[in-house]
Amino acid sequence: MMSFMFQLLREDEGLPPAVVFEDSTSPGFVPLWEEIGVYEALYNSDGKRAREVSRAIAFGVDRASEEAALTRLLPAGLTLEEAVRFLENVHRGCTTHPVAEVKTR
Template identity: 60%
Template sequence: MSFVFRLISQDEDAAPSVAFQDSISPGYVPLWEKVGVYDALYNSDGRRGRDVSRAVAYGIDQLVEDESLGRMLPPTCRLGEAIRFLENVHRGCVTHASAVIETR
């Protein structure tokens, strides 16, 4: 089972639609806690993309600046995948700033 981060957009007269979606293994949770993005990812249901974009950007900076953080990951997880996921989430949150976050 993987963690899914979605941004749901709703135009005035249209039905809600998925504006952005990405997923990642739950094996990254200790890393998310260490770099300060756990709440922005896992406790953000109902918030707007703009509400978490700054925390996600900070997490990306932490990962890029300190490659030793990769040592806390289980063998099946990769630091590059963590960076890719956070960069995608950040881009989605900036692009769809008013979209509502939904996680699973």
């Protein structure tokens, strides 16, 4: 199974884009991302600025942290804690590098 990669790229004038944040996770989380409202911010945000997706990610962290029943959406081997860790990392990256460009794959 391939992983989903979320990156933030910073472009300094005259220099090639630099990856300032990168994390990956399982595509098995897609049903959870859809349920908590972060799918668009994660998968359809190429070219946007990090600050444009950080609020949606923050709401997703809150929902995933507070609703243990969301575990029902996860395939065997994946945990809600892992999902929250990934979203927290992405949110931290977005708030640390608000003007960085989002790249996903």
